[in-house]
Amino acid sequence: MRAGPARMPDVIPAPMVVRPDPDADFTLTESTVLSVRGGAAAAPTATWLAELLRNGTGFALPLASGDGHPASVITLELGTGEPDLGDEGYTLAVHPGSVVVRAGAAAGLFHGAETLRQLLPGRVESAGSPGPWVVAGGEIVDRPRYPWRGAMLDVARHFFRVADVERFIDEIALYKINVLHLHLSDDQGWRIAIGRWPRLTAVGGSSEVGGGPGGHYTPEEYGRIVAHAASRQVTVVPEIDMPGHVNAALASYPALNRDGTAPPRYTGIDVGFSSLCANMPITYRFVEDVVRELAAMTPGPYIHIGGDEAGSTPPADYRTFIERAGRIVVEHGRFPVVWAEATAVPLPPGAVAEYWDTAVGRDSLDQAVRAGVRVVLAPANRCYLDQKYDSGTPLGLTWAGPTSVESAYEWDPAGYGVPDDRVEGVEAPLFSETLATMGDIEQMAFPRLPGIAEIGWSPWAAHDWSSYRRRLAAQAPRWEAMGLNFHRSPEVPWP
Numbered sequence: 001m002r003a004g005p006a007r008m009p010d011v012i013p014a015p016m017v018v019r020p021d022p023d024a025d026f027t028l029t030e031s032t033v034l035s036v037r038g039g040a041a042a043a044p045t046a047t048w049l050a051e052l053l054r055n056g057t058g059f060a061l062p063l064a065s066g067d068g069h070p071a072s073v074i075t076l077e078l079g080t081g082e083p084d085l086g087d088e089g090y091t092l093a094v095h096p097g098s099v100v101v102r103a104g105a106a107a108g109l110f111h112g113a114e115t116l117r118q119l120l121p122g123r124v125e126s127a128g129s130p131g132p133w134v135v136a137g138g139e140i141v142d143r144p145r146y147p148w149r150g151a152m153l154d155v156a157r158h159f160f161r162v163a164d165v166e167r168f169i170d171e172i173a174l175y176k177i178n179v180l181h182l183h184l185s186d187d188q189g190w191r192i193a194i195g196r197w198p199r200l201t202a203v204g205g206s207s208e209v210g211g212g213p214g215g216h217y218t219p220e221e222y223g224r225i226v227a228h229a230a231s232r233q234v235t236v237v238p239e240i241d242m243p244g245h246v247n248a249a250l251a252s253y254p255a256l257n258r259d260g261t262a263p264p265r266y267t268g269i270d271v272g273f274s275s276l277c278a279n280m281p282i283t284y285r286f287v288e289d290v291v292r293e294l295a296a297m298t299p300g301p302y303i304h305i306g307g308d309e310a311g312s313t314p315p316a317d318y319r320t321f322i323e324r325a326g327r328i329v330v331e332h333g334r335f336p337v338v339w340a341e342a343t344a345v346p347l348p349p350g351a352v353a354e355y356w357d358t359a360v361g362r363d364s365l366d367q368a369v370r371a372g373v374r375v376v377l378a379p380a381n382r383c384y385l386d387q388k389y390d391s392g393t394p395l396g397l398t399w400a401g402p403t404s405v406e407s408a409y410e411w412d413p414a415g416y417g418v419p420d421d422r423v424e425g426v427e428a429p430l431f432s433e434t435l436a437t438m439g440d441i442e443q444m445a446f447p448r449l450p451g452i453a454e455i456g457w458s459p460w461a462a463h464d465w466s467s468y469r470r471r472l473a474a475q476a477p478r479w480e481a482m483g484l485n486f487h488r489s490p491e492v493p494w495p
Helices: 039-057 106-119 162-173 219-231 247-252 281-297 315-331 340-344 363-371 405-409 438-445 448-457 465-473 476-482
Strands: 017-020 026-028 033-037 073-078 090-095 098-103 133-135 138-142 148-154 179-183 235-242 302-306 335-339 352-355 374-377 423-430
Touching (some): 033 039, 073 106, 098 106, 106 138, 219 235, 219 281, 235 281, 281 302, 352 363, 363 374, 405 465, 423 438, 438 448
Parallel strands (some): 073 098, 179 235, 235 302, 302 335, 374 423
Antiparallel strands (some): 017 138, 090 098
């Protein structure tokens, strides 16, 4: 026997308001039409949703515009949302003959369409699956708790091709993650082509952890990632980690080294041994060129300049470097993002700091609060998806973990002592020391990532582990249909 329609309260992240109506279920059929109102800005979401539903159901689902009244219609309506729901909020109303998603901006319309996707049976993710295609009746009114709901993907320790990154974007967007933080450089590899410094990829991009071939993105390939992310309402935040974590750059250009000698490429996982030189003019020519080219390729408002684990950089040099690098980012029209250690240095207005290092306590977080910057919370013992689930997990590290599914869900950003108006949001970093394939990425991100997404989106009043683990279990048929390689944690009552 097939399962019935997903219940409205089963959506992840939990919506702000849910009003189920068991007498108002909608059935998508061969005669259903997808109506689009709102002009060109609504078209990308309509096209994406139509392709998804056509592939899953086999129905024609023609696109229409105007005020016709088909007997069975899904309507996407842009520009008519409730003003207090903001750019990312939406309403969704399901009645026997219609489904209507309304939003004031394109981001909200897309999020509403993703909610509709979750209300359909998970088998809609597989081509030509059998119906029926029933959507539970009722209404949803929804908006996010925080503006920054991020996932970080480390492509420096191990390189991942464009198609893998695009797949990851699709997976995180399902749960209303709206920031992809790309860790593009580290000791083990440099992954983005910089025209004025071609050896960064020719040399620094040709290695990775364990001695593999590495790889890099051309500007065109990086542009594909950025465009795909934009189509899913995800902002790319590129990171060039400095002044530490730079062995790949130092190995590429001897002149960046104080003694003029390039070190060998590095394929291990130790940290804290490399540093740019704060008192050499070539250092800032390098930073200027990298930031300029990266800003030209990245339409989003942020560039991440790292600042963590700079154990080989003397404190005075560290201060000089971070101050100057932050100014360079601003000069190129972007806000700098840093790991929280860098808030020991004065940062430009609009800077964002990420708190991560729970292994040494909250000193860097307290420092960020005193500095008055906006804070993204990514506490490693809750959010680092590269940590093992338990002692028996084959992949992952343990310096901040193990981190169970429940641990990743049972924390509140409001409980970290940051003033409410300076909590920008949350992020789930995924470093790739032990991850070499897309299947590895999925194994470590799922099922923990949806819980962190819910913390960033849903009102705290909706937070409840006992009900969440049941909702999480209900995602399994969808993930199976998607071919997603999730970890079947014993904490979750999988069907």
